[in-house]
Amino acid sequence: MRMVVHMAGSSSTQGLTAVVAAPGTSVSQSSGKITCGLAAAVPMRSESRPLSSLRFICGRQVAGVSFGPAPGLLAKSKTGAVAALSPFVVNTAQVVEEVEKLSREKVEESHKFDLKDFMIAKAKVVNLALDKAVPLQHPVKIREAMRYSLLAGGKRVRPALCLAACELVGGDEETAMPAACAVEMIHTMSLIHDDLPCMDNDDLRRGQPTNHKVYGEDTAVLAGDALLSFSFEHIARETTGVPADRVLRVISFLGKAVGSEGLVAGQIVDIASEGDSSVDLETLEYVHIHKTAALLEASVVIGAIIGGGNEEEIDRLGQYARYVGLLFQVVDDILDVTKSSAELGKTAGKDLLADKATYPKLLGLERSKEFAQNLTVKAKEQLSIFDQLKAAPLLGLADYIANRQN
Numbered sequence: 001m002r003m004v005v006h007m008a009g010s011s012s013t014q015g016l017t018a019v020v021a022a023p024g025t026s027v028s029q030s031s032g033k034i035t036c037g038l039a040a041a042v043p044m045r046s047e048s049r050p051l052s053s054l055r056f057i058c059g060r061q062v063a064g065v066s067f068g069p070a071p072g073l074l075a076k077s078k079t080g081a082v083a084a085l086s087p088f089v090v091n092t093a094q095v096v097e098e099v100e101k102l103s104r105e106k107v108e109e110s111h112k113f114d115l116k117d118f119m120i121a122k123a124k125v126v127n128l129a130l131d132k133a134v135p136l137q138h139p140v141k142i143r144e145a146m147r148y149s150l151l152a153g154g155k156r157v158r159p160a161l162c163l164a165a166c167e168l169v170g171g172d173e174e175t176a177m178p179a180a181c182a183v184e185m186i187h188t189m190s191l192i193h194d195d196l197p198c199m200d201n202d203d204l205r206r207g208q209p210t211n212h213k214v215y216g217e218d219t220a221v222l223a224g225d226a227l228l229s230f231s232f233e234h235i236a237r238e239t240t241g242v243p244a245d246r247v248l249r250v251i252s253f254l255g256k257a258v259g260s261e262g263l264v265a266g267q268i269v270d271i272a273s274e275g276d277s278s279v280d281l282e283t284l285e286y287v288h289i290h291k292t293a294a295l296l297e298a299s300v301v302i303g304a305i306i307g308g309g310n311e312e313e314i315d316r317l318g319q320y321a322r323y324v325g326l327l328f329q330v331v332d333d334i335l336d337v338t339k340s341s342a343e344l345g346k347t348a349g350k351d352l353l354a355d356k357a358t359y360p361k362l363l364g365l366e367r368s369k370e371f372a373q374n375l376t377v378k379a380k381e382q383l384s385i386f387d388q389l390k391a392a393p394l395l396g397l398a399d400y401i402a403n404r405q406n
């Protein structure tokens with residue numbers, strides 16, 4: 001569906017003319033005349049809509065919106081358009097309603113459409129950047145093991161969050177790419193270590209045999225270590241065009257999110273909770289906030305810092321990411337009991353088998369789904385301070401995480 005709205009007028013609403021083209025038609029303007037197919041041109045009365053609210057209704061989506069003062073052109077356009085198109089004009093309210101409806105549909109459309117494109121595009125550039133960041137070189141065995149897990153697929157949710165946050169606050173993709181790669185390196189190393197026999201002892205990850213199954217435990221431990229240390233080196237060496245104090249803040253935030261106040265804290269409490277039937281919701285939430293949400297939060301926050309976000313923006317984005325992080329794990333728990341290993345690309349039903357505390361176990365499946373729904377709403381609410389069209393990737397990512405099937 002395509003809508004073109006051309007407007008001519010001064011900054012006062014007096015004498016403003018809106019030309020609203022029906023979906024699928026276009027409007028062109030030359031030599032002071034507006035020509036269009038099936039369209040309506042309406043003089044907007046000042047008491048019906050202030051210019052600012054009309055501008056809001058039209059939104060940034062709509063091509064060809066112009067508010068420039070061009071009195072000569074306006075007079076001619078107004079006469080020509082109204083004369084030519086008056087049979088289509090019903091009344092101002094009806095046209096405004098039509099504009100609002102089409103704009104709403106366009107906003108909703110953009111959330112869905114943009115996200116799919118966004119995820120594919122981001123995964124593609126991130127995969128290329130990761131491949132380039134960790135080339136195969138001496139000693140080949142460790143580089144092979146690092147690349148095996150790093151390039152084995154994965155949804156690239158964390159890099160996408162990092163890049164989206166950077167872009168939302170006005171930064172660009174290239175500047176945040178080293179940080180986006182770093183969070184994926186850390187995520188991958190945490191999966192390699194999590195799959196080890198001394199931890200979760202898993203054979204399958206991202207649809208492939210786990211790292212230690214292919215390279216042996218010794219190499220898998222080292223591959224994880226190498227990815228972890230390289231992630232910080234990569235940010236420090238490759239981030240360009242960002243003041244050093246901001247890069248330092250990024251490294252410090254990420255370090256805290258990964259260490260004994262973040263992922264490691266979540267993992268150790270998770271291990272300690274195994275086989276303990278008294279584990280309650282509070283402990284479960286602690287585990288997930290640290291083990292899973294901390295890195296998702298860091299991905300978003302460091303993207304926003306690199307992009308030059310102000311403190312309120314960084315704070316709101318951090319809160320968004322904490323809700324999304326918890327949501328991510330609630331959904332993971334639900335998928336573990338509702339999907340097969342083939343669908344997940346990792347061993348399904350493990351939590352149940354190990355009698356682990358999970359949301360479905362403590363809340364039941366239905367209440368877990370309701371909880372996930374609540375978290376999605378809360379996450380999105382945090383983004384209300386931003387232009388909603390610009391925030392579409394992060395709004396969409398919350399839905400994507402809530403509805404993911406693997």
Ligand code: GRG
Nearest residue numbers: 154155190191193194258263264267291292332
């Ligand atoms: C980070 C120093 C350091 C140690 C690691 C092992 C460990 C400590 C922590 C475990 C962290 C862990 C494995 C959390 C689970 C996170 C999770 C839900 C992973 C699944 O993420 P997806 O679905 O996977 O994004 P893909 O394969 O798509 O990337």
